[in-house]
Structure formats: structure tokens, C-alpha cells
Amino acid sequence: MMLIKTGLLIDGTGGAAHPTCYLAIENGRIAGRGQAGDFATADVAKAVDFSPYTVMPGLIDTHVHLFLEGISDLKARTLRWKESKDTILIRAVNNLALALRQGVTTVRDLGGPYGINALLKKAVSQGVTVGPQVLTACQAISITGGHFHYAGGREADGPEEMVKAVREQAKGGADCIKIMMTGSVNFIRQDAGVVELSQAETQAVVHEAQRLNKPVAVHANGVDGVRQALSAGVSTIEHGALIDEVTADLIAASQVYWIPTLVPFERMLDYGRNHRTKTLPAEGIEQVYFRHQAMVLRAYQAGAKIVAGTDAGALGVEHGDVWREIGLLVECGLPPVAALHAATGLAAKAVGMDSQIGTIETGKRADLLVLEGNPLMDITCIRKIVTVFKNGKEYPR
Structure with missing residues (x-):
């Protein structure tokens, strides 16, 4: 299992963004989402730190x-x-x-x-x-x-x-x-x-x-x-x-x-x-x-x-x-x-795929976009890509 520490989280539901949280990724899917206390201390210590960035769905x-x-x-x-x-x-x-x-x-x-x-x-x-x-x-x-x-x-x-x-x-x-x-x-x-x-x-x-x-x-x-x-x-x-x-x-x-x-x-x-x-x-x-x-x-x-x-x-x-x-x-x-x-x-x-993709929710595919800046404040930040995850695999820019 891989744990990611996010900065701002835009979950793709169209609702408000969320402050720092953790995402667990296992077998290409989101296995969990929560705060540090929701995961083992050892896992949190090894989390990939994207806290300076915005994380959103691919x-x-x-x-x-x-x-x-x-x-x-x-x-x-x-x-x-x-x-x-x-x-x-x-x-x-x-x-x-x-x-x-x-x-x-x-x-x-x-x-x-x-x-x-x-x-x-x-x-x-x-x-x-x-x-x-x-x-x-x-x-x-x-x-x-x-x-x-x-x-x-x-x-x-x-x-x-x-x-x-x-x-x-x-x-x-x-x-x-x-x-x-x-x-x-x-x-x-x-x-x-x-x-x-x-x-x-x-x-x-x-x-x-x-x-x-x-x-x-x-x-x-x-x-x-x-x-x-x-x-x-x-x-x-x-x-x-x-x-x-x-x-x-x-x-x-x-x-x-x-x-x-x-x-x-x-x-x-x-x-x-x-x-x-x-x-x-x-x-x-x-x-x-x-x-x-x-x-x-x-x-x-x-x-x-x-x-x-x-x-x-x-x-x-x-x-x-x-x-x-x-x-x-x-x-x-x-x-x-x-x-x-x-x-x-x-x-x-x-496209009839909402049970699999589009939002950052437990059970869905770990398709993620990591961005510099906040696209909710400046939409051009959507181009400031740090890295991309598809099915839980990272594809660095």
C-alpha cells in the first residue's frame, strides 16, 4: 500500500475543496481517505509528501x-x-x-x-x-x-x-x-x-x-x-x-x-x-x-x-x-x-464510468493529478502539473 499526503484536495464531486488529508492507494485503486490518525503511524511516516500541492482526479x-x-x-x-x-x-x-x-x-x-x-x-x-x-x-x-x-x-x-x-x-x-x-x-x-x-x-x-x-x-x-x-x-x-x-x-x-x-x-x-x-x-x-x-x-x-x-x-x-x-x-x-x-x-x-473514475473516493481508480497552485483561485494552474497517477502508477512529467 502507498500513502499520499495531499495539500488541497479537490475530489471531483463539484463540492468544496478539502484541506490536507491522506490517500491510501492499493492495487491501482483508492483504498482509503482520511487524516493521519486513520492510518498506521509507520505508514504515515513513509507517506509520499504532496502537501505543498493540489491533488485532484485525473x-x-x-x-x-x-x-x-x-x-x-x-x-x-x-x-x-x-x-x-x-x-x-x-x-x-x-x-x-x-x-x-x-x-x-x-x-x-x-x-x-x-x-x-x-x-x-x-x-x-x-x-x-x-x-x-x-x-x-x-x-x-x-x-x-x-x-x-x-x-x-x-x-x-x-x-x-x-x-x-x-x-x-x-x-x-x-x-x-x-x-x-x-x-x-x-x-x-x-x-x-x-x-x-x-x-x-x-x-x-x-x-x-x-x-x-x-x-x-x-x-x-x-x-x-x-x-x-x-x-x-x-x-x-x-x-x-x-x-x-x-x-x-x-x-x-x-x-x-x-x-x-x-x-x-x-x-x-x-x-x-x-x-x-x-x-x-x-x-x-x-x-x-x-x-x-x-x-x-x-x-x-x-x-x-x-x-x-x-x-x-x-x-x-x-x-x-x-x-x-x-x-x-x-x-x-x-x-x-x-x-x-x-x-x-x-x-x-x-461517459457512464462514474463508478470507476472521476472522483477521489474509496474503491475508485487511483487516477490523480498533482498541481502547483490552486486552480479554484487561478484556473491556469491546471497546466502546472507536478506528476500524474493512472491506476495508482506515477507518470512524472
Whole structure:
């Protein structure tokens, strides 16, 4: 058994922080939590002393694409889509290591080609490679020619094909099901195109996924797409960049978790301001991004469950950038404790893993982040990583 003496303890529940205490770690899990008197004198004397630091749960990034890197050059990014499976796999392994160094101990991969995400899940769990725990949707499901079909997606049309596509992902080891409800944001037209799945197709996916005990994550940006997803009873809304006040209130009134993925929009805005492109005009991105931020705050204030996810692999978004997503949630108006909860305890609930990760409680996995400073007072401290523990094993920076 290993004993750790903490400084400030943020336990990931969204509640108040705790003063100095001790954590017992055994067989990769938290075996106990208390004060010095709760443990043997000899164990306390040998405790690893992190009392000058803040200790909190490892971060959870609920929306990544491990096969992609956060390349900030559009031309170079285009070439990445043409690389071989072997090269993409090697890059993805590097992305895992990068994420862990940034304090991310669990990621949810929401779609990619060649079965790479399922392979990485297995490799990490077996200790073949080092990285965060990987949860995966395997292939994202779209209609024929729909959004993201070009990234190894599973194309399906009609309720029956949708059901088969869901079953295929479950067979492949999917932890969740991902569907593409709309396209990406068109910053010139200020829309996301048509709603690509019919109501019947959406409902077929949700019914089959629920029958197989798989949560459903939905890529949706426009108002109509988000509302259709809500009416079908999905688990998480990904992006939602074009919603209005009424839709924000509907999200708050539902049981859905909203993962707004603010980082890619910030990075696209940076790109648009520094490069003249037809598809990424700075003025159009600003309109979308500022409204997106306002809707996040409105939904949060109305009681919505806002969760951190980065869409890592998007333009300029590196794996491990969940630290920035947390910061952007604070910039939207969320209190720091809520922004940290969005990447710990609440994120664990969103991905159906709250019995295992997300909070520092007895019996849960010893995924820990040790930080200099107090992120509740200065959210940028989330980057001042001293060391990371995953399953009780330390990965020093």
C-alpha cells in the first residue's frame, strides 16, 4: 500500500475543496481517505509528501479523435488524411502519450478509421502502450455521404441499416454509439446544413443502443438537429454551436450532457484572424463562437450538465488540450469548481464510468493529478502539473 499526503484536495464531486488529508492507494485503486490518525503511524511516516500541492482526479476528455493531430496548417492537415494505416497508428500512439502528459487519464474516442481506436483501447488496457484509458465509439455512423463518412465512418440509410450499424459497433467493442446528425458549421451561411438523419433513423439508433446498454453521442450543431437528438433521448450532445436560447433551455430541462467543445472554435477563430481563407472568415467565426459561449452560460445557469471535451484532432486542437477547454468554460462564466467538475466527476457520469473514475473516493481508480497552485483561485494552474497517477502508477512529467 502507498500513502499520499495531499495539500488541497479537490475530489471531483463539484463540492468544496478539502484541506490536507491522506490517500491510501492499493492495487491501482483508492483504498482509503482520511487524516493521519486513520492510518498506521509507520505508514504515515513513509507517506509520499504532496502537501505543498493540489491533488485532484485525473482529467477526462470526453471527445477526441486519436487518429488525428491538432495540425494548425490547412495544407499539411489535408495530407494527413492520405497517410497509410501504419503511419496513422504510430501518430495515434504518440497522441495517447501526449494526452497523459497533460494530465488526461481517460479519453473517449468518437470515431476514426481502420479500427485504430478499438486497437488502442486494447493496447492500453493490456499495457502494450502507455496512455489514458480509451473509451471508443469505434466507427461514427452517418447517412450515405453524410458528415465524417470520409473518416472511416459507417454509412447507413433507413432504420434497419441503422440498427445493424449499431450492432456492428457493439460487436467491435464500442463503449458508446456515435451518430452524425448534422454537418460542420458553415461560417459563411451560419448554419450546419440539413438534418442528415431522419427522426425514424435517429430513434432506431437510440432504441437499439439503449437495448444494448450503450449511450448515444450525437454530433449536432443546428437547432433542428439538436432538438431532434433531444427528442430521441440521446445521452450526449456534441458541439451544439448554433443553438438558440430556447434550445439551450431545452438542454437544461433534459437529462442530456452537453459537450460544447469550445477549443476548436477558439482555434478556428485564431486561424481565421491570421489567414485569409474562404471557409474560415474571422467575422463569421466570431459570430458563431461568441453566441456559442453565451448559450453555454445560459444553459449552465438553467441547470444544464456541461461537460468538457476538446474534439482533439480538430484544426489546432492537440491531444491533452482539455486544460484549455476548462479555461474556456470559466471564460464563459462557469465557476472554476464547475469547470473542473466538467472534466472529472461530471465527465465520468457522461461517459457512464462514474463508478470507476472521476472522483477521489474509496474503491475508485487511483487516477490523480498533482498541481502547483490552486486552480479554484487561478484556473491556469491546471497546466502546472507536478506528476500524474493512472491506476495508482506515477507518470512524472
